[in-house]
Amino acid sequence: MSENLLTLSGVHTHIGAYHILHGVDLVVPRGQLTMLLGRNGAGKTTTLRTIMGLWRASQGRITFGGEDIAQLPTPRIAELGVAYVPENMGIFADLTVKENMLLAARGARSVQQIDRNRLEWIFSLFPAVEKFWNHPAGKLSGGQKQMLAVSRAIVEPRQVLIVDEPSKGLAPAIINNMIDAFASLKQSGVTILLVEQNINFAKRLGDSVAVMDNGVVVHAGSMKALAENEELQHSLLGLAL
Structure with a gap:
């Protein structure tokens, strides 16, 4: 290798x-x-x-x-x-944090199908993602949007x-x-x-x-x-x- x-x-x-x-x-x-x-x-x-x-x-x-x-x-x-987080973050502002994450988890049709252990790990890295789970992504601060962008990129291995x-x-x-x-x-x-x-x-x-x-x-x-x-x-x- x-x-x-x-x-x-x-x-x-x-x-x-x-x-x-x-x-x-x-x-x-x-x-x-x-x-x-x-x-x-x-x-x-x-x-x-x-x-x-x-x-x-x-x-x-x-x-x-x-x-x-x-x-x-x-x-x-x-x-x-290969996961990519662009400079503009590419957040879907009209969708909730949860919906943004679900879109990135291509193997899941519902939030329940996202690997729970992986979600908990992401929440430990970025607590704001869990805190604002049901909030529109467009309402997040710049730092919170960046956390969401990285979280989406790693929601799958x-x-x-x-x-x-x-x-x-x-x-x-x-x-x-x-x-x-x-x-x-x-x-x-x-x-x-x-x-x-x-x-x-x-x-x-x-x-x-x-x-x-x-x-x-x-x-x-x-x-x-x-x-x-x-x-x-x-x-x-x-x-x-």
Whole structure:
């Protein structure tokens, strides 16, 4: 079994007339939390969307669990065990929290058919999901919506969880709660790929890191090594962690 669950090799992505990714090489080690960092416009979100098949790679390979998924449709990629939480969270505002969760639990026709032990585990990670179970999702705060978005992604077992900027716009207390939840997810064996701008979030959670600039990965290594090298941080990100 490969130690890398997800691998991108020479991936290019065009969106209309625009060439966004210029040969991305990225590895996501099995059982680890990989941070994908970079300035705005570096290609991070495009990379995530290309992995999910929402935008099609025009060149290169995307290998998941040994299978090339670069040309697979998004539903098939999800069926293989890849969960994606986009930056906008994708919450169905007019549905209740319960109904949002039921939609994500594709193997269940009713809430009673959702694995109860798994639900209790999710409630332990995100108590607000249980507290607002019967409330319209559109009435939740930003932090509560983010918790719901992650909860939907893990309501069924997944091999890898891909999340785009989970801490964006959240209060510090909610960010700490989110960090604890992702740490618990990692301990449960879920492989995680996170795009994040909150540097404290990245330092506390990341095992490995890849830094993007202008549509390519310009640095890859351990998160700890990057966090301890201020000169490298400045050269890659224009700031110190």
